[in-house]
Amino acid sequence: MIKVGIVGGTGYTGVELLRLLAQHPQARVEVITSRSEDGVKVADLYPNLRGHYDGLAFSVPDVNRLGACDVVFFATPHGVAHALAGELLATGTRIIDLSADFRLRDAEEWSRWYGQPHGAPQLLEQAVYGLPEVNREAIRSAQLIAVPGCYPTATQLGLIPLLEAGLADPAQLIADCKSGVSGAGRGASVGSLLCEASESMKAYAVAGHRHLPEIRQGLNLAAGQPVGLTFVPHLTPMIRGIHATLYANVKDRSVDLQALFEQRYAAEPFVDVMPAGSHPETRSVKGANTCRIAVHRPQGGDLVVVLSVIDNLVKGASGQAVQNMNIAMGLEETLGLSHPALMP
C-alpha cells in the first residue's frame, strides 16, 4: 500500500485527488495539508467524501510527516512547491506537482509569465514533464514530476501526432480552447459566480495566457523546431471539461490522418482516437481519465481540424497525477482510473 501525502488539498484538484484515491486499491492518503483548514475533517469540507475518509483531517504542512509518505502530491497555487520541494526530495519521497512550478524548463520564462522569480531553478534539471504519452520512460524513474496543465494536455495530445510526423506547418498553429469554470479553481471571485459565468461564453487572456509557453515548449519538442502558436482560451458555462479545437496546415493530402492518429495512440490506455467523422463531447469524459480525439480535414482542404476533449480535473490534473504515480511506483498504469465517465 502506497502512502500518499497531499499538500494543499482544499481546492478542486485536491478533492478530485481524494475522490480518485478513494477508489485506488494500492494507495492510501496518510496526510493532507491546509493551513486555513487545519483540524477540519476532509469530509466536512467535501460531503461527497463522507464515509470514505472519516479519519482524515487537514493539518499544517510538516516535512517529517510528508517525507514519511511514498508520494507527495502538490495541489497548490504556484510558488508553494518551489518552496517545499527541495527539502522534501531530500527525504527520499517522490513529488508529483500539479501546479505550474516545474513545467517550464526555462526558469527565466517561468519568471516572466508568473511575475516572480523562480524559487527552485536548481531542481529543474531533475524535473520530468509528466505527460505519459510522451515521457513515460522518464516518469518511471522520476523523483520530481510536473503534471501538465489542462489546456496543455488537451492541446499537445491533439497536435503531437501531426508534428512528430513532420506533417503540420509549424509556423502557424491555432488552439481555440474552451474550458469549464472549474479550471478557474475554487477561489471566491466574481467572474466565476454562477450569475456571471453561466448562460454566457467569452474568450479571455487573448493577449497571452500562462499555458501558452507550456504548450509551445511541448510542441517545439514534438516538431523538433520552434513553432508559432496562437492560443485563445474561452470560459464555457459548465463545471468540467476542455474542448480543444486545433488548426494546422497539412499540405500533404495523401497521408491517412486517421491511421496516423490511431497508430500513434494504439498502445495508450487513456487516449481514444474516435472513428473518422466523430465529434467528441466533453461529457463523454466527465470524471474519467480519458482524452478523446477526432481528426477532420473539412472540404478536403489544407487545414486540418483536430478535436480533443478531456476532463480538466482528471486527465487535465488529478487523474493524470495518479497515472504518473502508478507509472513511477511500478503499478499498473490504469489502476484506480478505469471507471467510465458519468453520462448523462
Added chain:
Amino acid sequence: MIKVGIVGGTGYTGVELLRLLAQHPQARVEVITSRSEDGVKVADLYPNLRGHYDGLAFSVPDVNRLGACDVVFFATPHGVAHALAGELLATGTRIIDLSADFRLRDAEEWSRWYGQPHGAPQLLEQAVYGLPEVNREAIRSAQLIAVPGCYPTATQLGLIPLLEAGLADPAQLIADCKSGVSGAGRGASVGSLLCEASESMKAYAVAGHRHLPEIRQGLNLAAGQPVGLTFVPHLTPMIRGIHATLYANVKDRSVDLQALFEQRYAAEPFVDVMPAGSHPETRSVKGANTCRIAVHRPQGGDLVVVLSVIDNLVKGASGQAVQNMNIAMGLEETLGLSHPALMP
C-alpha cells in the same frame, strides 16, 4: 461471475446500469436488448462506455438468451415487464425491474394510475418491493424485485423513521420534491429541451403524479395505518438529483430526532444521516448510491422538516437495482457501489 441481462438499455437508467456494472467485480453484462438499436454497439450510442463494453451490442429481446442470465434487469417503459416477466421467471432467472410494473401491490390501483390494465396481476404476490432499508430479508430470496421509483426512495427514506416510531401525525404529510431533468428520461420531448427546462423552475402534476400511490403504500406500511400525503414534484434545471423536502407534524418535543434517525440507519451502508443543522446538497451524491438526510425542527415548532437527497439515476434507480442484485445474489451489498460522488 454473475451473468447479467438488460432489457431496454437505451435510456438513462440503462446506460447508468452499464456504467455501474462496468465497475462491478462480480457481474458481467451478457445481453442487452433494444428493438430500435438492434446491432448497434452500446459504445456507439454511449461514447462514455468506449473501451468498457467493446464487444457488446444491442439485440432484439430473446427469452432464451435472457433466461440464460442469472439476473435480468428491466430498464423499460411501464407495461414491458408485465409482458415478459412470467415467461422469464419460468426459466429460473431473477428479475430486477426498474419500471413501475410491480411496485404497487394493488393491480386495480396500478391500472387507475397507468391508464391500462395490469398485465401480470398473478405475479404480484411474489414481487418484492426492493427498498433494502425496509425489505432486505425479503429481497434475499426474491425472484422478482420491483425497484422503487426515485421520488418514492427519497421520500420514504426521509419519513419512515418518524412513522415507524409513531411520532408523526399521519393525517397530513407533505413531500415537496425537486427533481433533475433526467427523471423525465431520454425521450425527445419539448419540455425536456435545454431551452425549455434550464434557467427555470416549475411544479408539475400537482393534481396527481404516478409516484403518489407508491409513496403512500410505503408510508402506510411504515405507519401501520393509512396516511394523508400531499406530493408536489418540481422540475429543476439540473441533470441529476432529487431533493425531497418533507413536512410532518411531530407534537412530542421531547424526542431526540437526530438520534432517532441515526439509530434507524446506523447499519445502513447507503443512508447517511448528516449532523444536526446540515443542509444536504444533491451534488454530494451525484453518481453515488447514497441517500443523505438531515432533520430540522424550525423555531422549535411542531412541524418537522426532513431534507433527503439522492441521485435519481443511482439510489433512485440503477444503483439501487445493483444493490438489490448484490443482496439477492448473496454478494456483499456494497460491491461495485462504493465510489464517492463526483463533486464538483
Added chain:
Amino acid sequence: MIKVGIVGGTGYTGVELLRLLAQHPQARVEVITSRSEDGVKVADLYPNLRGHYDGLAFSVPDVNRLGACDVVFFATPHGVAHALAGELLATGTRIIDLSADFRLRDAEEWSRWYGQPHGAPQLLEQAVYGLPEVNREAIRSAQLIAVPGCYPTATQLGLIPLLEAGLADPAQLIADCKSGVSGAGRGASVGSLLCEASESMKAYAVAGHRHLPEIRQGLNLAAGQPVGLTFVPHLTPMIRGIHATLYANVKDRSVDLQALFEQRYAAEPFVDVMPAGSHPETRSVKGANTCRIAVHRPQGGDLVVVLSVIDNLVKGASGQAVQNMNIAMGLEETLGLSHPALMP
C-alpha cells in the same frame, strides 16, 4: 422628467434598476453612488449598458447631489439606508429602499434578525411597506418606501387571498421556496460559484431566514391575527427566479378558489392568475415585473397548494421599486415595466 438617484448601484439590484430605468420614458438617472467604484463608468462595469448610460459614472455618496433628485433608490446592504435616510428625507426627496432596513415595523425584531441595533427607529412610523397589491394608497403619499424582499413578495401574493378571506387555517402555513442564485447577490462567495451552485439543489437557513419575520408580518396583517409559518428557502441552479410552493389548510371545500384569486387580483396589472390546473414556470417572468399564480387543491383534499413565481430581481426587487416610484410620483403604474419576459 423625474430625476433619479441610486445609492449603491454595483450589485444585481442596482444594475437591474439601470436596465429598467433605461427604458423608462419619464425617469432619468442623475446620480449613482459607489465608494469602491468612484469614477468608473457604469457601462464599464456592466457592458450590457454600453450605449445607454455613456455619461454616467459612479460617484461617492453626496447628500446634496442625492437630495436634488426627486427619488433616491437604495440598493445597498442592510444598515446603509438607516444611516442616510434621515438626512436625505430632510431634503424633501423620496426614498425607495430595496434593502431590508425599513421592512419590519418592530425595531427590536429587526435587531434580533440582523444582529445589530436598528439605526433609524424614529423613521419607522413614516415608512410604508411597498407592496402595491396591499398598500397602494399609502404608497401614493409615502416619502419613505420599503420595497418588499423577493421571498416575501412571492409568498404574500400567493397567500393573502386565502388569509384575507379567512379561509386558510392560520396556525400552520408552509412556504417551500426555491430561488435562483442571483438572490445571493454579486459578492464573491464560494457558495455562489458556478462550480458549487450549478447542477445541485439544497435547502438553506431552515432554522430561520431573515425573510421569515417579514413574511410573517405581512401574513399577520392579511389574516388579522398571528399566523404560524414555516419557511424553507432552497438554492436552485439558475440565475433568476423564485418559485414559491405554498401550503395552507382550507377546510371549506365549497369555495371557488380560482374565482377568489381572480377577483382579488382582477385590477392588478402585475399579478397574473393563471387558468385552473396551470403550473407557472419562473422563466415565464424572466426580466418582467409579473407574478404568476396558480391554485390547486390536490385530490380534492383540505390542503391547498398555491404556486407563485416571480423574477427575484424584478417583481422581487428593482421592478417593484420602479412600480412604487410610478405610484408615488403619480405616473401610470406600468410605465417602463410593460415588456414581456425573455423566453426562452
Added chain:
Amino acid sequence: MIKVGIVGGTGYTGVELLRLLAQHPQARVEVITSRSEDGVKVADLYPNLRGHYDGLAFSVPDVNRLGACDVVFFATPHGVAHALAGELLATGTRIIDLSADFRLRDAEEWSRWYGQPHGAPQLLEQAVYGLPEVNREAIRSAQLIAVPGCYPTATQLGLIPLLEAGLADPAQLIADCKSGVSGAGRGASVGSLLCEASESMKAYAVAGHRHLPEIRQGLNLAAGQPVGLTFVPHLTPMIRGIHATLYANVKDRSVDLQALFEQRYAAEPFVDVMPAGSHPETRSVKGANTCRIAVHRPQGGDLVVVLSVIDNLVKGASGQAVQNMNIAMGLEETLGLSHPALMP
C-alpha cells in the same frame, strides 16, 4: 401603425418576434400562422406573452389575410418561403424571410446544401440580403428580404472590416463559432435535451455546415475575390448567444486595427466596437439587437483574432428582422430595439 403577419410563429424565432413586436410602437401583429396550432392563443403556447397578445391566436396560412399586411415575416423551416413568397409578393406586401430560402444568390448551391431543388429561383434576383451594415440602401426599397443566419451575422460583422480594407489574407480565414442551444430550434430532438446538451461542449458539422456557403458568399463580396474559409460550429451549454472567434492573417503591422473597426462601424447603431483589449461576453447582448466586437493581435504576430458576439435569436434572427422592417418601412432603424441586454 404597420400591420404585421408572421408565418410559422411557433418556434423560437417566432416567439422572439412576438416579444420584440410587443414593444414596438409602430407595429401590430395582425396574423400569425401555424398549421399545427390552429386556433391556439399565442399566450397559451408562450405564457411570457400573457397580457400582451390576448386576442391573437394561430391560424392556418391564408394568402388573403397575409397579403393584407404591410409586412410578412417568415419564421419557418427552409422551403416554406419558397412555396409562398411569389403569391404573397404579388399582393404587394413586403416579405422578411428569417429562413435560409433566399440567402444564397446561387440556386444550385442552395440546392446542394439543402438537399432539395430551389423552389423559387425566379425570385432570387429581387431578394436582398438583409445585413443592414452592408446592404442598408438596397433594403430600403426591397420587397423580399433574406435575413442573414446567426453564424453568418456574427462572422461577417467580425471579418468584413479587414476584408473590405484589403488587409486580411483571403486564402485562409477561420471562424471558430460557439452557439447556444436555441440555435437548434424548438423541435423535440434528443441532442437538444438538457441532459444531453448541458454540462458539455462539442463541435458539430465540421465536414460542412449550411451556413458555410452563406458566410463565404458575404466574405467574397467584402474581399472582392473568393476567400478560403474554415468554419467550425460548436454547441455550447447555454440558451442564447453566439461567440465567433475569428482568425485572419494580417501581415501589415502598421495598421491601427482598433481605429479601422471603430471607423467602419461608427455610424452603426447595433455594432459596438469595444475598447482595445476587451473580451465581449455573449450575456452582454442577451435579448438585445447588438453585436459587440473586439480585435486582438496576440503577441503582436501576423494572426489577428476578432471576437464577435450576438444573441442568435435577436441580432442573429428576429431582432435583425425587425431592424430590416424599420429600414424598409422608413421608420427609425432602432425603433423597438433599443432596450439593454438582460444581465445577469
